Amino acid sequence: MSKVSSITVANRDIPQKVPFETAKGRTEVGHALIVTIRSGDGLEGRGDGTPVQYVTGETRESVTSDIGAMSEHLRDWPVDNWLGFCREARRALPKSSTTCAALEIAMVDLFCKKHGIPMATFFGGVKDSVVSDLTIPILPPEQAHELAKEAAGTYSSLKIKVGGKDRDEDLERVRQIHLGAPKAKLRIDANQGFAADEAVQFVRKMNDLGIVPELVEQPVNRDDIEGLRYVKENIEEPVIADEAAVDPASVMKLLKAGAVDGVNIKLMKSGFTGALDIIALCRAEGKKLMIGCMLESPVGIGAAAHIACGTGAFDFLDLDADVLGKPTGIEQNYKRTGEVLSVKL
Numbered sequence: 001m002s003k004v005s006s007i008t009v010a011n012r013d014i015p016q017k018v019p020f021e022t023a024k025g026r027t028e029v030g031h032a033l034i035v036t037i038r039s040g041d042g043l044e045g046r047g048d049g050t051p052v053q054y055v056t057g058e059t060r061e062s063v064t065s066d067i068g069a070m071s072e073h074l075r076d077w078p079v080d081n082w083l084g085f086c087r088e089a090r091r092a093l094p095k096s097s098t099t100c101a102a103l104e105i106a107m108v109d110l111f112c113k114k115h116g117i118p119m120a121t122f123f124g125g126v127k128d129s130v131v132s133d134l135t136i137p138i139l140p141p142e143q144a145h146e147l148a149k150e151a152a153g154t155y156s157s158l159k160i161k162v163g164g165k166d167r168d169e170d171l172e173r174v175r176q177i178h179l180g181a182p183k184a185k186l187r188i189d190a191n192q193g194f195a196a197d198e199a200v201q202f203v204r205k206m207n208d209l210g211i212v213p214e215l216v217e218q219p220v221n222r223d224d225i226e227g228l229r230y231v232k233e234n235i236e237e238p239v240i241a242d243e244a245a246v247d248p249a250s251v252m253k254l255l256k257a258g259a260v261d262g263v264n265i266k267l268m269k270s271g272f273t274g275a276l277d278i279i280a281l282c283r284a285e286g287k288k289l290m291i292g293c294m295l296e297s298p299v300g301i302g303a304a305a306h307i308a309c310g311t312g313a314f315d316f317l318d319l320d321a322d323v324l325g326k327p328t329g330i331e332q333n334y335k336r337t338g339e340v341l342s343v344k345l
Helices: 060-073 082-092 097-115 141-151 167-180 196-208 225-234 248-257 267-285 298-311
Strands: 004-022 025-039 044-049 129-131 134-136 157-161 185-189 215-217 239-241 262-266 288-292 335-337 340-342
Touching: 004 060, 004 097, 025 060, 025 097, 025 298, 044 097, 044 267, 044 298, 060 082, 060 097, 082 097, 082 267, 097 267, 097 298, 129 298, 134 141, 141 157, 141 167, 157 167, 167 185, 167 196, 185 196, 196 225, 215 288, 225 239, 225 248, 248 267, 262 267, 267 288, 267 298, 288 298, 298 340
Parallel strands: 134 157, 157 185, 185 215, 215 239, 239 262, 262 288
Antiparallel strands: 004 025, 025 044, 129 340, 335 340
């Protein structure tokens, strides 16, 4: 019986092509952690843990420490019992979502390699490609315009970060991006940067300019469920939760409150197991699904592409960290051609 022989973790810094600024901060380097699980028969599975502290409360140091603890705790675990492995990691580390996600991705990768199947096939094999948007961070409007012009021939959807210090500049950034890529669908992401009434007024001002966003993502604070519902009830565009939707329990709370039109699943929040539960919850309620990322390495982007292709569950995809960051040289289990990510089935 094939068993886990070791679990190791390595830092991987990923410089960004332009500073990645949102309403919650600014970074010039993504900080990924590559987790490798080896089995006694010589196979390796890889996972990605890229923590964002304001989302899950984790740091690179905490994830590294947690992986070290799990390397002893989960040694000799049967590879075929991948689900038991994932559940035990979450039982042992109930507040370490990104750590558990990295372990889950690596373990499922190892299981798939052992059985000779692509990860997308493991998740259902619905299709072999998906289409992602491209994110334009908080930048001066003129610079955002140039990025939009450059992207216009490749990307049919652009996600725009707003919620900065200057609301007029936010609106001008959106306008300039629309001028630079007039045929692109625009998705607005405030990263909790607005009050509820501000969010409604911002969308209405966009509409007055003839710009109708495809969706509005996390316009208000993650704890402001009433605010989310207010925005949902006062604009026509779908309201998508991100930071407020970190796990199945929080998603269930949002759905019960009637606060959102859909949620953004990110593996660094939910891992594979949580993602599957959230997909089921949202499908049962007829809600929209988005899958996004947190400046992961190609390991994390590949994992997200495989579950997206395998389940065929997602209405919107925001898997662009591999093009926002400079090339890493990390081996990929997917192929990108512009906005299209494709996998083998």
